[in-house]
Amino acid sequence: MRIKFISLLFLSAASLGAASLSEAYTMALENNSELKQSLYEAQAASERTSSATAYLLPSISLDANYVMEKYRRRGATNRTDESYLKYGINLNQSLLRVPAWYERSLAKVREESSNLQYQNTKQELAKKVAQAYFAYAYDKQSLSVAKSYEQASKARYERMQKSLDMGLANKMDTLESKVRLDEASLEVARAKRRIELSRLSLARLVGQEIDVANFSELDVDFFRRESLDKFENVEANFDYKQAKLGREYYEKDYSKRVSEYLPSVDFSIGYFNHNYRDDRYFPDELNKVEGMVKFTLPLYSGGGTKARVEEGRLMRLASAEKEADARREIAIKQRQAMSDYLGYISEYDIAKSSLEHSLVYEHSIERGYEEGLKNLVDLLDAKARVFKTQNDALAAAHKLILSYIELYSDIGEISEDVMARLSGALR
Incomplete structure (x- = not known):
């Protein structure tokens, strides 16, 4: 079994x-x-x-900027040109953030x-x-199960149809077997x-x-x-x-x-050259080292x-x-x-x-x-x-x-x- x-x-x-x-x-x-x-x-x-x-981590950058600065000194007849080109390398590091x-x-x-x-x-x-x-x-x-049931129902219906033709079965039983076959076929379709x-x-x-x-x-x-x-x-x-x-x-x-x-602390240091346009009054500054430590404490930010x-x-x-x-x-x-x-x-x-x-x-x-x-x-x-x-x-x-x-x-x-x-x- x-x-x-x-x-x-x-x-x-x-x-x-x-x-x-x-x-x-x-x-x-x-x-x-x-x-x-x-x-x-x-x-x-x-x-x-x-x-x-x-x-x-530290960041290193190559910086270059041109600053134009022209003005007239009090009592002078000519304008002073203090414009310069600044270029060099700079390192920045956050110490406290x-x-x-x-x-x-x-x-x-x-x-x-x-x-x-x-x-x-x-x-x-x-x-x-x-x-x-x-x-x-x-x-x-x-x-597979539905097809097996459909085949069995079909075989039963065909037997009943032959028996009906030979007068060995009644029409009600034949119709009943046909209904069961239709139900089985519907299940196969589903x-x-x-x-x-x-x-x-x-x-x-x-x-x-x-x-x-x-x-x-x-x-x-x-x-x-x-x-x-x-x-x-x-x-x-x-x-x-x-x-x-x-x-x-x-x-x-x-x-x-x-x-x-909390406050923040930042540090930067750079190695620069300053090339002035007017060398008569402002000689170039070469191999200049610039450093800075910046401290910032927030006091008010509008809430x-x-x-x-x-x-x-x-x-x-x-x-x-x-x-x-x-x-x-x-x-x-x-x-x-x-x-x-x-x-x-x-x-x-x-x-x-x-x-x-x-x-x-x-x-x-x-x-x-x-x-x-x-x-x-x-x-x-x-x-x-x-x-x-x-x-x-x-x-x-x-x-x-x-x-x-x-x-x-x-x-x-x-x-x-x-x-x-x-x-x-x-x-």
């Missing part, structure tokens, strides 16, 4: 040229534009961090957030590919539509149309053996990580705004700094609330996902048992019909029940697989190894 159940649940095939789940994911990594966009954004964030770091240090820290947080977003994009892609892959496989199996949509959805993700492997058996013990303790981990969830980084960002941003009240500090304080409070809310929501979501997972295992067991019983029932009705103890409606109802329980078993298996993927998605650990192990449970 188990062999018959398995063959009805997943109609096995050689699946020549079919891509594995890992292969489909590899193709998606190479073709997905959203992932490439996320990678470029992460690389750009790294460059912004380098830019913020460079602001803290606390906001700049905080800006670098903020850039580091933004870079970490972009890298995290890139990793999450990969996780979301893996999740979407896995869901689309198994949706396609599920729809293929559903179509299954074909679903499989076309799922095929295109998978192709959109991987960049080309591919076939997927068929599975002959679902190892439910594989799912039972999975330890659920690791899935109750809020810290590993992407949304929580982002909320945590958000709080860290606004903590640093608030400190940066407060530091705008702008105060407003910015208050804004930063409020944003810091908001980010703390957001992190706390994310922790609560994700903890509930993870527990719900584990509960669903266990429920789908039970649902699959029930569906499998129901299918086995419906097959026994169908066999009994067939014998009763052959012996004249059951009518045609009873037989058709029994076959329809088998078809329904076949679909229920397929749907239960599909939901269990998706639930397994969702568990790993919630802790950000969908990997090729997880995909390979999952595929190994579906032989």
Whole structure:
């Protein structure tokens, strides 16, 4: 009975040229534009961090400027020309600019957030590919089951039509078998539509149309053996990580705004030549060294700094609330996902048992019909029940697989190894 159940649940095939789940994911990594966009954004964030770091380091420049300065001295008849050309090399260094240090820290947080977003994009892609892959496989199996039911209904109708022509069956039973055939044909048409949509959805993700492997058996013990303790981990969830980084960002941003009240100190030194136009009164100044230390203490900015500090304080409070809310929501979501997972295992067991019983029932009705103890409606109802329980078993298996993927998605650990192990449970 188990062999018959398995063959009805997943109609096995050689699946020549079919891509594995890992292969489909590899193709998606190479073709997905959203992932490439996320990678470029992460690389750009790294460059912004380098830019913020460079602001803290010395800068060296080659300077040249022409200063025109002409005037008439009191009592003089001729205008004095003090214009000159100044050129040389200059070094500038910030000695104390606390906001700049905080800006670098903020850039580091933004870079970490972009890298995290890139990793999450990969996780979301893996999740979407896995869901689309198994949706396609599920729809293929559903179509096979629907075609099998349609063929059985067609054979039954043709037998009834011949019996009617020979006067061995009544017209009502023949019409009943025709109605069941039409229902089966309608289900095949619907299954074909679903499989076309799922095929295109998978192709959109991987960049080309591919076939997927068929599975002959679902190892439910594989799912039972999975330890659920690791899935109750809020810290590993992407949304929580982002909320945590958000709080860290606004903590640093608030400190940066407060530091705008502090003084700044800048240092510069240069090596210059001054070439004057009027060498009679102003001899050239060559190899001149100029240095400066600049101290700046903000005293009043029209209330702008105060407003910015208050804004930063409020944003810091908001980010703390957001992190706390994310922790609560994700903890509930993870527990719900584990509960669903266990429920789908039970649902699959029930569906499998129901299918086995419906097959026994169908066999009994067939014998009763052959012996004249059951009518045609009873037989058709029994076959329809088998078809329904076949679909229920397929749907239960599909939901269990998706639930397994969702568990790993919630802790950000969908990997090729997880995909390979999952595929190994579906032989």
